[in-house]
Amino acid sequence: MGSLDANCIASPRGFSPLDIDDFRQQAHQTVEFICEYYKGIESHPVVPQVEPGYLRRLLPETPSAQPMPFAKVLSEVQATVLPGMTHWTNPNFFAYFPATLSSAALCGDLLASALNPVAFNWLSSPAVTELESLTLDWLAQLIRLPKGFLFSAGGGGVLQATTSEAVLCTLVAARKMVLERAGHDGADKLVVYASDQTHSTFAKACKIAGIAPANIRIIPTAREDLFSLRPDSLRAAMEADAAAGLLPAYVCATVGTTSSTAVDPVAQLAEVAGRFGAWVHVDAAYAGSACVCPEFRHHLDGVDRVDSISMSPHKWLLTGLDCCCLWVRDRARLTTSLSTDPEYLKNRATESGLVVDYKDWQVRPSSFPHRSPTAKNSVALKLFMVMRCYGTANLQSHIRSDVRMARGFEEMVAADTRFEVVVPRRFALVCFRMRPRRAGADGEAEADAANRRLLEEVNNSGGIYATHTVIGGIYVIRFAVGTTLTEERHVKAAWELFRAKADAAWEAAQ
């Protein structure tokens, strides 16, 4: 491109980056590109065979001065980006938790990108703000949250990008609540609680909010409790802190932990926390989606006693990334801790008190366009389109289908005497391993090595991708069913792969 200091010469016909005919043609090309990609999705290895730095070897070091035809850019993406992708939409992807998406979500996303509105306050985009409030009220009803979380009762929901932000915002609100009640600014006295199974998002939020590391209580869990947080352990920790003159401020309970989908007993934890006036947040990022089915809803029992709850439809409710929903029971507590009110945003709608200004509900929308949109502008629209296009009936059937497939996998594991299910499956994640061949620490160490080897071999085959965790000191393979395209045949083939490689992996690891 010659010298970067030179001015570049633009196209003589002028530059119209939103020309309708160009957009129509390019968008239709992109749609066809995507259809081809999905058609061939199983032909890609799930995890790419690339070395760190591969992409810089394929693309120039400096940006191009001149435009490149759209079709050529698409071909370049095909040739350089796709080979380095971990294919999260591949039906043989069983790693982490699935990233579900759907046609309705993709179209909703595109539509919202094209509208490109910014909803930091009501006036800046009434429809987007109101759609977000309404859609969150709908979803609250779908997972049967108590009425107190609806807007009509003083609560309300907001879209956050991820659980990280949901935890951070509620932690900031809790900090303000507890310090005001205590009547002093001793932020260094605040104590927060979670189990050792809580997502690391919690530790990160504490770090960012400046909670003193010594005041973060990570309470151990045990296999005999299925790795859920014991209320008596929480009570003991809180009592000790209160006795030491500290301020118990925040409890993060999880419904469906990342490692093993353990469920903390929400009602009992809320009862304990209530005695100390601490804020209780429920992180139901993964399992919250399952609660659209009545048979899973009991996992949220006690949610009427907590202050906030978040769940992520981008995990298991077909919306694609990013879509995390946070509800609070007292919206004023959240907004007073996060609001800013600069002159250039003053307007009559806000002063009327009749509207929601989402800038005061999150980290991002500090207040001004683009620096601070409400989550991604698109999120409410795609969540709306998913709920509207599919209806509760199909969303329930989608969850049940994944659970049924996971149950099938669990049964196959249980039927093979070399294997064991380490914790009973609750949703669509199966945690399993090859059993130790002898008792004691040495047997456990052998089993860890063998299972590690097995997972490596299965993943290196390129056929599927699963991940691991270590729970209760045991190396465990996590098999998460649920990408949108996964069918029973993929689950069966995956099990065949584990089964076929088991003995050799054991031998090789010893």
Place this chain on the structure above:
Amino acid sequence: MGSLDANCIASPRGFSPLDIDDFRQQAHQTVEFICEYYKGIESHPVVPQVEPGYLRRLLPETPSAQPMPFAKVLSEVQATVLPGMTHWTNPNFFAYFPATLSSAALCGDLLASALNPVAFNWLSSPAVTELESLTLDWLAQLIRLPKGFLFSAGGGGVLQATTSEAVLCTLVAARKMVLERAGHDGADKLVVYASDQTHSTFAKACKIAGIAPANIRIIPTAREDLFSLRPDSLRAAMEADAAAGLLPAYVCATVGTTSSTAVDPVAQLAEVAGRFGAWVHVDAAYAGSACVCPEFRHHLDGVDRVDSISMSPHKWLLTGLDCCCLWVRDRARLTTSLSTDPEYLKNRATESGLVVDYKDWQVRPSSFPHRSPTAKNSVALKLFMVMRCYGTANLQSHIRSDVRMARGFEEMVAADTRFEVVVPRRFALVCFRMRPRRAGADGEAEADAANRRLLEEVNNSGGIYATHTVIGGIYVIRFAVGTTLTEERHVKAAWELFRAKADAAWEAAQ
């Protein structure tokens, strides 16, 4: 939908939310919907004529049990959502700062949504991680950042959703750096600095990070300095704090403030801050994009002496929302303050030290899928496609075209003796007002009332949308040129509207 407690009956043919034929059809319908929308964009009033709560009167209170045909959902969006939109893509939108987008960005967004990858660490999506690093290196070169901000020199860039997160993350890194150097944990001694023109994102980040409100120094600016932060004012504040035993920790300088696009003198501020070992961040959210043109680059002079800089291509570089780029000069400082390292993410690529794990660069990617993607998955891809499809040549021409139109508007304002340009235009924002008709406080008060009235009348006409600010005690109309579809004729017509309504507004306001 009957009772929410009942199980709903799903469609008998099964549920395939990512069926390729359905997707193709629905996506093409959506593209045509968007083309129609753009075609008719000028027929919508820029600001909608709806009352708070309008949407709830048009849509059901509860989610639907049964699916609704896709075309019907699109019609519903047309009938209920569009009438309540503030149309940010309308070429008569001159409010806030523009939200630019482009065909390449829309297609990049769609493609990334369809791939739906999650890049919390390198392994979870090598291509997405590497594309982000490379694209940020490209953009750094395009705005001529010093080499120290490139990956090859120990720096590096990361996509954040918005400036709010960029400020928050660098503030957290600064806190760690300063406390470690001081050798104690006196977080209550940290002091942060910015001007009274700094975006409220700064105050919000301080709130979230738990900086003591008493330790946030908002330094006044003056009209005679064109509202930029004076180095001597900063020095005086820092000296006083250091003398009082406090720890100057963080300075947020702005290149292109929100109210009036004022530019803080980066080099001189960095020199002052350097004496106290404070972190300097440059917020160039809006004006950073202009620096793709050599004639604007001098506004960043001195950036070689700062610790971090952020700018938002979603404002003025055609990417659509959300796309904020943050570069740091010492990436280890950022990542050590934000990293978390749970077992289920351990992998050889990370252990090799050869790769970037973006989870440690931001608020969100605490570590696990979906809870914590790298910004929106799509962002690197659309930024790549914008740079690749258009080339530097067109990006420069796009910036210059907006600046030329704003200059034309400024000249028209200056040529009408009833009006004045309040601060000289630097980029594509014109800050103007009707002049006071007599000197003194009463004259100023009259002018404020009249300008407020003028803006209301112009906006109520539905023809255009502009916003205001109060700067140096003066009510000022902000006229920001630059939505993607704006042409010279729109700018001229807008000025005609102001001109035509000026006298009547003045009379009505007195």
